[in-house]
Amino acid sequence: MPIHDIIDNRNQKLVDQINCILDSSAAAHFAVGYFFLSGFTAIAQRLTNIKELRLLIGNTSNRETVEQIAQGYRRLELIADKVEAQKYPKHSEEKRMANDTAANIRSSIGISS
Structure with a gap:
């Protein structure tokens, strides 16, 4: 995990951090303001071993x-x-x-x- 709580995709990519966390997780809960398939596709392969997936998404897409x-x-x-x-x-x-x-x-x- 990064030394600070903000990932701005300059030095570290959020998708890389999420994929790293998903490798050792049984459940994943996401709350996002907007939802696009391109973002979901970027982590989809790592979700195959997740037993529980919860998404709270805004209405922007x-x-x-x-x-x-x-x-x-x-x-x-x-x-x-x-x-x-x-x-x-x-x-x-x-x-x-x-x-x-x-x-x-x-x-x-x-x-x-």
């Missing part, structure tokens, strides 16, 4: 970052919908799955339908 976040949320919603559909299949789907399973069992023990 750029269009690319906002669009990428929105796209990520849409993907999460699609995944959640698919998981929900697998948890609670419709009755017709349950019946088809039961018939397929029964046919597979009959086939495996040599009984013809």
